[in-house]
Amino acid sequence: MSKPFLEVRNLVKRFGGLAATNNCSLEVMRGETHALIGPNGAGKTTLISQLQGQIRPDEGHIFLDGQDITETSMERRALSGMARSFQISSVFPKFTAIANAALAVQARKGDSFRFLGAAWLDRAMMDEAREAIELVGLGDRAEVLAQDLSHGERRQLELAMVLAMRPSLLLLDEPMAGMGKQDSARMTRLLADLKKNYTILLVEHDMNAVFALADRVSVLVAGRTIATGSPADIRANDDVKAAYLGHRQH
Numbered sequence: 001m002s003k004p005f006l007e008v009r010n011l012v013k014r015f016g017g018l019a020a021t022n023n024c025s026l027e028v029m030r031g032e033t034h035a036l037i038g039p040n041g042a043g044k045t046t047l048i049s050q051l052q053g054q055i056r057p058d059e060g061h062i063f064l065d066g067q068d069i070t071e072t073s074m075e076r077r078a079l080s081g082m083a084r085s086f087q088i089s090s091v092f093p094k095f096t097a098i099a100n101a102a103l104a105v106q107a108r109k110g111d112s113f114r115f116l117g118a119a120w121l122d123r124a125m126m127d128e129a130r131e132a133i134e135l136v137g138l139g140d141r142a143e144v145l146a147q148d149l150s151h152g153e154r155r156q157l158e159l160a161m162v163l164a165m166r167p168s169l170l171l172l173d174e175p176m177a178g179m180g181k182q183d184s185a186r187m188t189r190l191l192a193d194l195k196k197n198y199t200i201l202l203v204e205h206d207m208n209a210v211f212a213l214a215d216r217v218s219v220l221v222a223g224r225t226i227a228t229g230s231p232a233d234i235r236a237n238d239d240v241k242a243a244y245l246g247h248r249q250h
């Protein structure tokens with residue numbers, strides 16, 4: 001059996017008396033699309049924040065490609081390929097889609113977002129930015145200001161910005177949030193295409209998307225992984241069914 005690309009071992013994060021992740025363990029194999037599901041408040045976002053390095057665990061370890069990164073800074077994790085989807089708030093509304101993607105390329109090259117230097121004077125960076133924009137299907141919207149994009153298109157732009165980081169592991173926290181049926185379906189198709197080339201950890205409430213995309217699914221309940229398996233296994237798992245009873249998803 002090959003080693004996991006991402007391994008989470010007994011992660012604990014407490015907020016006061018509440019353990020948001022409570023001895024959480026998880027393994028994601030290289031090339032896999034692994035979905036993380038669970039009722040509201042189960043600790044999914046807290047787990048992703050610990051993987052990204054934004055929140056430090058109280059206990060436990062995180063390994064990326066065999067390296068213990070539990071104490072590694074968020075910046076170093078990003079540079080070593082761990083990329084969380086940008087939130088809409090990190091998109092610059094008055095910049096074009098492609099300029100936003102260029103800033104993400106620039107960030108990968110070690111410059112801060114704050115130094116808006118000459119990102120768009122650098123031909124190579126612009127080519128990379130265009131490639132990312134085209135990968136997410138926004139090629140013909142490249143010159144549109146981010147503020148004039150639809151909600152769905154802005155989420156596509158966030159994805160382009162993550163891809164511009166050349167990630168080895170994509171952490172996607174609810175990429176379909178706030179989307180209508182049509183946009184969700186488009187994002188699902190886009191991710192189905194991307195999953196061929198990336199290792200993805202996907203947190204998502206949209207079960208149609210989860211079951212369409214995931215190679216394996218882990219179920220988080222009260223901060224702990226209660227089951228991991230194929231989508232078919234998870235659908236049939238009695239513990240999972242019980243955990244969801246009374247927890248309607250939004």
Ligand SMILES: Nc1ncnc2c1ncn2[C@@H]1O[C@H](COP(=O)(O)OP(=O)(O)OP(=O)(O)O)[C@@H](O)[C@H]1O
Pocket residue numbers: 015018020038039040041042043044045046047
């Ligand atoms: N910064 C914080 N301070 C205090 N409590 C927090 C903090 N962040 C999260 N929590 C609590 O930790 C628990 C897990 O929250 P988290 O957002 O990780 O769950 P989730 O599974 O992502 O939920 P959802 O599906 O609703 O997004 C919740 O009870 C939440 O209220």
